[in-house]
Amino acid sequence: MxxxxxxxxxxxxxxxxxxxxxxxxxxxxxxxxxxxxxxxxxxxxxxxxxxxxxxxxxxxxxxxxxxxxxxxxxxxxxxxxxxxxxxxxxxxxxxxxxxxxxxxxxxxxxxxxxxxxxxxxxxxxxxxxxxxxxxxxxxxxxxxxxxxxxxxxxxxxxxxxxxxxxxxxxxxxxxxxxxxxxxxxxxxxxxxxxxxxxxxxxxxxxxxxxxxxxxxxxxxxxxxxxxxxxxxxxxxxxxxxxxxxxxxxxxxxxxxxxxxxxxxSAPGINTPLAQKNNTVTLHVTLKFNGPLLVNDPSSTYKNPKKNEAGLGHVYLSDHKNRIFLPGTSFKGAFRSQMERIVRTMGDRINGKVLSPQESSNLACYPSGEKELCCPDINKKDDIAEKLCLVCRICGGRGYRSPLMVSEFSAKEGKEGELRLQDFVAIDRFTGGVAGDKKFNALHREDPELTGSITLDCDRIDEPLLGLFFLTLRDLIEGDIAFGYGKTKGFGYCTAEVTLKEESNNMFPSQSLSEDEAWLAAAVPQVKELEKIIENTLTKEV
Structure with a gap:
């Protein structure tokens, strides 16, 4: 006691x-x-x-x-x-x-x-x-x-x-x-x-x-x-x-x-923990004007009967069995378009088509040869020193991406029509059907998918926002395709983009799809982006 x-x-x-x-x-x-x-x-x-x-x-x-x-x-x-x-x-x-x-x-x-x-x-x-x-x-x-x-x-x-x-x-x-x-x-x-x-x-x-x-x-x-x-x-x-x-x-x-x-009794909370974070979140609706197919290998099968068709390609579906576009597929296509833009700007500024080695500091080749890839990042000072312009937005090895995307899912009634399309390869020498080259693809026609893009503006230099704006414009206009079969007419869409947070001076208008005033406001960033590209190319030479 x-x-x-x-x-x-x-x-x-x-x-x-x-x-x-x-x-x-x-x-x-x-x-x-x-x-x-x-x-x-x-x-x-x-x-x-x-x-x-x-x-x-x-x-x-x-x-x-x-x-x-x-x-x-x-x-x-x-x-x-x-x-x-x-x-x-x-x-x-x-x-x-x-x-x-x-x-x-x-x-x-x-x-x-x-x-x-x-x-x-x-x-x-x-x-x-x-x-x-x-x-x-x-x-x-x-x-x-x-x-x-x-x-x-x-x-x-x-x-x-x-x-x-x-x-x-x-x-x-x-x-x-x-x-x-x-x-x-x-x-x-x-x-x-x-x-x-x-x-x-x-x-x-x-x-x-x-x-x-x-x-x-x-x-x-x-x-x-x-x-x-x-x-x-x-x-x-x-x-x-x-x-x-x-x-x-x-x-x-x-x-x-x-x-x-x-x-x-739990304490009454009128306001949750406040976070100071300069982020912008965009609500994106992808309206496909044709077939969409992100392949799910676990849903394909071969028919044991020789003359009976199985399923060669099947669209990926979520936990509710509805078609969806993974964030990896969206971000990969979005990043690829961003790379095309910055390399095209580099070609124009340089006055000739750049080789992969010359353009790797503008946009590296992550799955290519080692000398074409950005190195690992171990400290904050390495970001501007070692990362290409695209990796500074989309992330690189050892550097978390300031650009975050969600999965894009279909709401009830927006999954699109179920379609099965047959394909056959043509023999380039005979002009006839190539043997054993017939296959099919189960997909959805004209689905409408919704998701979001979040950008941490505190971690991106302002001139690089110009590159993001240009890529976003291409997404809205339908210049980016997603998933399987882009050369076969699959995966093409236009986008409707709206701002989730009204109070942000980056975007003068709430709906980016209907009013391009936000793009006009981005002109200074695009001009600064051109200067960065020019300095990068000069430095390399």
Whole structure:
């Protein structure tokens, strides 16, 4: 009892909440797994995600702790002493632990099952497609879309790098990685010791900020739409705030664990944590005026009957089985157009067509030879020294992209008409049909997809905004194609672009598609861009 009288009482809280995925999530384990992903004997290397003892995915507590600390450090109203008290410090000869302890956010199977993704094949068994092909001839159940594994609660995403010189898939740049599908729910747990009322209010303001769209992004591929999630509305506070409550809790022998702490009223939050961030978000609607196909290899199949057609190419669909355009596909095409623009400007300024070596400082060739690629970035000063103009906007090795895009998905009724198109190769010598060269493609005709582009203006030099504006203009006018078969008429569209934030002096008008005043306002940046290109070429010579 003497020890109890002299001991200093510390408040103890437990905060729980749900983390709900809005897009696929990949938090890598750093390991790869060898798997067979088709009906051949060939094996593929798949980058795996972190898993718990149940072989289910989870979000490491260190990831969540780092995210919350970063948010608070970027808020000018929060002092360094407050951050040090909450999270601790690893400063040499001044190490101390923090008041917050983050548990791993584990997979919530019950809640995740409520929004379980539709992982059947796009064409269900016994369904008749638009061309009258009866799929009941094939046991469609054998095909798992995206190689979905319910026991591991993950699917496999594939990607390929495009060679900037040839325009085709780069050799040895096909990759596969595991991902947790949208709709998955994880349970977050934070333990807090010795917090005052102001600290609790600050923590709840931060969690309230993470309830909003695009404020909580985790894992791989953040610049291309992966890892988007949000905190649910079920934030719950339990705790002990005085000695009497502690004695009462200890006397309850049936109580077990931090969840049995008395439930407390959460502080009322009128405004979430304010973030000073000079970003611009554009809402983009892509209106395709023809077929669209981003190929999903896991949905294709070969018919065992020699004279019966299978499916050679099938469009990629999301967790709701609707067509969508991945952020990787959008950003890759957007970046390629940006590279064409800056190289064309370089040719005009230089008075001749530049060689790849001469133009690599304007726009490098990421999948090309080593001397044509931008090097790894290890410090901030390397950005202007070593990165080409395009990598400064779209990101490079060791440098996170200031330009972030979302996935582009179709709303109900905007998926477009389902079509199956047959193709055949022509023998260049005989002029007849080349043997065994017939194939088909299942796609959507005239879909309408919506998504967003976010630009961090604090991390881009103002002249480079001119390059972004020119590329955005080409997107609006329909000069950028997406997905498979650009030489066959696939993937062409126009765009409608509107500004999400009204108060931004970069764009004089709200709708960029209808009013080109914003482009006229960008003329000074374009002029400055021309000077940078000229200086870069002169420096190289």
């Amino acid at each position: 003497a020890h109890e009288e002299t001991a200093t009482f510390q408040t103890r809280y437990h905060i729980s909440a749900s983390i709900i995925l809005d897009s696929s999530l990949h938090i890598g384990s750093g390991e790869t797994d060898t798997r067979s992903l088709d009906d051949t004997t060939e094996k593929s290397q798949v980058s795996t995600i972190v898993r718990d003892y149940r072989n289910k995915p989870y979000i490491p507590g260190s990831t969540l702790r780092g995210l919350l600390r970063d948010l608070m450090e970027h808020n000018q109203n929060i002092t360094k002493d407050t951050i040090k008290a909450l999270f601790g410090t690893g400063e040499e000869n001044n190490e101390c632990g923090g008041k917050l302890r983050f548990a791993n956010a584990y997979f919530n199977e019950t809640q995740s099952n409520l929004s379980k993704p539709d992982n059947e094949h796009i064409l269900k068994e016994d369904q008749e497609d638009c061309q009258g092909l009866l799929l009941k001839k094939i046991d469609i159940k054998e095909y798992k879309r995206r190689h979905w594994d319910e026991n591991r609660w993950s699917w496999i995403i594939n990607g390929v790098a495009i060679d900037r010189c040839t325009g085709s898939a780069a050799e040895h740049r096909l990759f596969f990685y595991e991902a947790v599908p949208p709709g998955t729910v994880f349970t977050l747990g934070i333990e807090a010791i010795g917090l005052g009322e102001d600290d609790i209010e600050l923590l709840f303001k931060t969690l309230s900020f993470l309830k909003k769209e695009n404020n909580l992004i985790l894992g791989r591929g953040q610049a291309v739409g992966f890892g988007k999630c949000h905190i649910g509305d079920d934030i719950c506070l339990h705790g002990i705030t005085d000695k009497n409550a502690l004695h009462k809790w200890l006397e309850n022998h049936s109580a077990a664990g931090l969840n049995s702490l008395p439930k407390l």
